[in-house]
């Protein structure tokens with residue numbers, strides 16, 4: 247089954263066989279939910295239905311929710327599973343069915359529709375949840391000793407609906423394991439892969455950390471589409487499934503770097519594949535790169551991808567082609583019409599951002615590499631905050647990117663110093679606003695302004711006018727302050743100058 251077929255099979259199973267209302271994915275931008283920056287779980291946009299704050303269109307709903315999580319971004323590409331963008335298949339009950347249905351339906355879908363081998367499936371449950379254990383044990387062909395009690399089987403995401411959960415794992419075989427005698431379900435290694443989480447949502451976590459009973463019991467399930475695809479398609483990582491691999495192939499073609507030959511280069515190929523999907527979907531949902539909030543998350547993802555492109559030796563722009571590969575993957579899937587419709591727009595946004603960062607990336611990297619050499623030579627461990635700030639302010643390096651590059655070299659960023667430099671900059675900006683500083687423009691009447699141009703490539707130009715103390719002048723000398731007008735300039739005014 248392709249990834250798109252798997253999504254379809256899941257949604258059809260719950261919609262057509264189990265009476266669920268099939269809804270399209272919600273936007274990545276949370277609505278009326280100040281606790282979240284981005285939607286990071288299938289249940290997140292449905293919170294008001296769990297709490298009873300809003301009446302759902304039906305008490306059974308199924309979705310394939312587009313999600314972005316960046317908490318573990320440094321792990322992307324380094325493990326088989328970490329991604330910033332993923333789809334979460336889910337079936338939800340708002341005061342309708344509970345464990346007695348959710349468990350058998352998950353079993354039926356996995357063993358009869360997807361036809362996973364029953365003897366390779368394992369489940370975990372919250373230690374006191376005997377009811378769930380009994381239900382699992384009564385499923386047809388369920389291996390009776392494949393239930394494990396785990397203390398941390400409780401799912402919550404900040405304040406809101408939550409509850410004990412039961413996870414389904416597949417045993418990928420001892421050859422994928424760590425070989426330790428303690429290895430089993432819940433081990434950190436790659437042998438036992440969690441593919442589905444069934445949450446028995448019955449509490450509402452309050453801002454103060456306490457739990458209140460919800461008015462009714464609910465079901466929230468989440469099954470990672472890419473993970474399930476990796477199992478069904480027999481791939482070692484999510485990146486080799488048809489939901490990601492075409493982007494790797496594209497990046498490989500542009501860079502001339504083959505996948506699977508060099509571990510570090512594979513990381514960069516995987517980062518580009520993951521980030522290309524995130525940026526395309528974020529822009530599709532109306533997010534634009536900026537220095538704040540969601541826009542900053544997008545900017546960080548974009549700039550990180552560009553840097554990994556450079557690490558593969560790609561010198562020119564390449565992300566628009568990566569977006570083409572993303573659209574190609576989803577173009578025939580239901581619920582991706584907006585991606586196809588906004589294809590050109592997404593490329594345009596990315597192209598502008600790529601130009602902006604490309605203009606300063608090499609200079610910034612030169613500066614950072616020089617600093618890294620000096621730190622190492624001096625036996626120091628942390629890059630001073632003001633240099634991190636200069637990279638951010640002048641060269642457009644998100645501070646997390648600087649930090650990550652430093653981490654790769656066993657170094658760190660002095661974050662306190664960075665924050666201090668940032669605060670000082672804010673104060674300067676406030677003072678400048680208060681002083682009403684403006685761009686000073688002299689009398690240009692004697693100058694043919696039609697010849698003046700902004701040219702990002704301009705390296706040499708002609709001075710066409712000089713002004714000093716508000717008046718045109720014919721010369722200036724060392725130590726004097728003056729303004730000049732160039733025939734061609736790579737500079738442009740931003741945010742009022």
Ligand code: SER
Nearest residue numbers: 287289443466467468
């Ligand atoms: N909310 C749970 C999770 O994200 C199940 O959907 O794992």
